[in-house]
Amino acid sequence: MTADRHLVIGLSLTATWRKGTRPPDAADKEASQGSAIDFNIRLARMAEKAKLDFVFKPDFSGGGAPKGGAGSGGASAVGLDPMLMLTAVARETAHIGVVTTASTTFNPPYAVARQIQSLNWISNGRAGWNIVTSIEGAENFSDDPMPTPDVRYRRAAEFTEVVRRLWNSHPPAALAGKAQLSPIDHKGEFFAVKGPLGIAGHPAGRIPLFQAGASDIGRDFAATVADAIFGAIPDLAAGIELRSDLRRRAQVKGRAPGDIRVLPGLYFFIADTREEARELHHLGHAHLGRRQRLDSVKSFLGLDVSGLTEDSRVTRDMLPDPDRPVRSRTHADLLRRYITLNEPTVAELLMRPEVVGSAHWVSVGTVDDVIRDIVEWREAGAIDGFIALPGGSWRSMQLFFDELMPRLSDMSLFRKEYEGATLGEHLRIS
Ligand SMILES: Cc1cc2nc3c(=O)[nH]c(=O)nc-3n(C[C@H](O)[C@H](O)[C@H](O)COP(=O)(O)O)c2cc1C
Known part of the structure; x- marks a missing residue:
């Protein structure tokens, strides 16, 4: 169980709360202005004020987001490249982690290693990488069809290994002339990379790795490399199963069970009354016939x-x-x-979260109701925290930050102040 640890909480910077058919309000207008970067910075600052561990950006640059999915954002979202968007966010915040998504199916590992290490320097040790193998999008990169899941995960494993070795190939001490750069001379099934990386590692240490994808091979991959999993967990039983299975697999790989944190998307619809919350939830899905x-x-x-x-x-x-x-x-x-x-x-x-929204955990009600759900899932051993996918309205988001988060802190389920400076420290990764 996780009783000795605070919940780990991130905020997804996607416009999930704007989905559906409710009438637009002032925040909707602000969110759709220009590239919406100012608005995302405002959200990141709200998340930082609430001492969240990180902001997070999924990415489907290879294709569309999953149909109707809670992670897909509003139809009118501009869809900034996550690496560039989080670079801007990093410059406007000081404590919160910035977790970017990069696909191992469509990118070269050297470029990803360099970009994420750059984000790590720009944010002063607050970067994280969400490793995805992607479901679609091959047509944007070549005439080849989408590789099979087996091939994608083999490639992901080699890709991640190359990225980690590149990060280690240029130690921070090399900046002071106290360590050598070393080539990695990698030649594998998918990649040939000489190295070393052209950018030094940040003194903050290892960059935390997130992973999304929970098939059998996906879980094995996560158990080998991931510090945290972004999980699609539609109900409590699925969470208990996934978390206990990942903890078991981590042990088989020689890691401690707690080394892997299970963080489902929490798609919440919070309002002042249950009736209002139910109505928000209804409107959030009414566009799906x-x-x-x-x-x-x-x-x-x-x-x-x-x-x-x-x-x-x-x-x-x-x-x-x-x-x-x-x-x-x-x-x-x-x-x-x-x-x-x-x-x-x-x-x-046809009402299930797997059908109407990327299979994420849905919680609908007052602040008290959603807190009750969070406590129940944690006590049942289904979660180590969650990635907030705000749903319904701007008011729902405000209630989350202004009331729900302080209550979690008062209940000692979440920090009151940042104790560390880096993402690794927030997540307690050594
Ligand atoms: C919760 C969740 C979030 C995901 N987010 C992304 C994403 O942002 N970008 C992407 O290209 N793929 C994303 N994926 C797809 C996975 O990386 C993976 O390609 C897919 O789930 C297939 O792997 P599987 O067979 O293990 O499910 C996500 C999958 C899940 C379950």
């Missing part, structure tokens, strides 16, 4: 339930062959698991 929800089930799972009535049950024997290729194994496995355990009606299935 029946047809889109059915398409989503079909694209994630390969299962067509369009011929069934709303109250027909979807049963486990209807599930297609588990080895059939799917867009995301993580999302397919979550839906399979839900159907196998619950045999839901079509209406129930």
